[in-house]
Amino acid sequence: MKLIVGKGTKSKRQTTIILQIGKPFMNLVQAKTVANQVDELLLERIRDGSYLPGSRMPSESELSEELGVSRATVRTALAKLAANGLILRKQGDGTYVNARAGDASARFGNLWDLVELIEGNGFTPSIQPLSIERRPASEKEIFALALEPGDELISLRRLFFADQQAVILADNVIPFSLLREPLESIDGSLHIRDIFQKYFHQKISFAITDIRSAVLGVEAYKHLGGEAGRAILQLQVSLFGKNNLPLALGLNDFDDSTLRLSLVQAWS
Amino acid sequence: MKLIVGKGTKSKRQTTIILQIGKPFMNLVQAKTVANQVDELLLERIRDGSYLPGSRMPSESELSEELGVSRATVRTALAKLAANGLILRKQGDGTYVNARAGDASARFGNLWDLVELIEGNGFTPSIQPLSIERRPASEKEIFALALEPGDELISLRRLFFADQQAVILADNVIPFSLLREPLESIDGSLHIRDIFQKYFHQKISFAITDIRSAVLGVEAYKHLGGEAGRAILQLQVSLFGKNNLPLALGLNDFDDSTLRLSLVQAWS
DNA sequence: CAGTGGTCTAGACCACCTA
């Protein structure tokens, strides 16, 4: 791909960007905003070495002119990169490529996304459904999900693999009353987001994740193997829909001897 | 404080906000941007119940008009609140107060800030310095801090309290060569950010935090007490300065039986 | 269909850093 980065010529808009900002048909393809396109372009330039690690990137004004978008749009894209720790911005100085960008495995705002977590560690993720069962809710679950005594749950147990290694044992419980499709039709290998969309007709609005330490239990040991009785991480997730309605609980036993949970954070 | 929220009258700018946006003397006080002032005002209204949990907040245009700032500025403030999970925004609908806001103990981008973590759990934090010593770097530390064999470190050990309960045992190691003030003058009860500023003349640029599980060791048990041999969280922090220079390592033994590490995350 | 949040623009002034 040829990019015109020089400053002299007036020939802008030569990059692959800005080709589909036309307002119609935006929802056909993956609805890319201009800022997102800029973000992806810059990400690609960082990854392929056009912008070297530790080096200073072009200024906001330069990028704005080169790409033919407003500076505000450039800033939106840069803000996203900075939030993920990929670049460092210094007022009065410039924007630098963070040489440690690859050291983190997780991005903020994606702690619940186990697939991305595994990818961030450099493995190929896959999901193996273990069981889907219907059972009464425990007292704790009744409280956490705002249910009535006697209400039932769907318990979806799954095993996440990093390459061929089992790394996360996940148990999601969802009120049975929310189910909108036959229980048997559920495809347990889907992303939890898609499961909620397809079978529950619900959109997840936000999540609260508790990170705890625990000792590997008997059940988890069967699937995760390794040294018995060792310490593991437990990600306790609560998923909520609109109006703060509790949708589901997730209990994820996380083998942190294989998988790292690490985050880059810009200093405020 | 009297706030004019009504829509009929043209009397805006009645709130305490927008009183110090005058451009000079901004650096004397805590340099508050207009967006930050809006952010704080909205936060206060959420906290004091002016905006009830779960209810819909005024629209961006209404806030913009009421406060006499541009919609973009309002959006900046709202974005910050949304990032911290305090509000939920729905296109075509409105902005809602997240009733679960208080459920999280940590804010994104502040995982390294142990003081804030303790505050987020509803305790009063305090720091007790244990020891400051100078010693040779281990092989691992030489690698992680980009040192030469034989280089020395400063090891700063501290104990963090939540009210009267010891909850975090922290060990920070910093290359001795970075020290710019007498070793004896270091005040170990300061925030790590201030320690770097005062005694090392360095500004921390970003941090990478690894979250791991571990078994409570003998040394940590002495300080944290509780059940021996139980699982704890370990926050392994690497601090970096400008130019990706490694500044320090932190090893924080985190008693998650007292302190919760929980995060709110908006669904993307 | 009216109103909401989401996106984008063009221009301005500022604080800050480095030379």
Added chain:
DNA sequence: AGGTGGTCTAGACCACTGC
């Protein structure tokens, strides 16, 4: 002193939601 990122404005059009 010149350039950088940080902030703010006023206006515009869009996609989406709920009535």
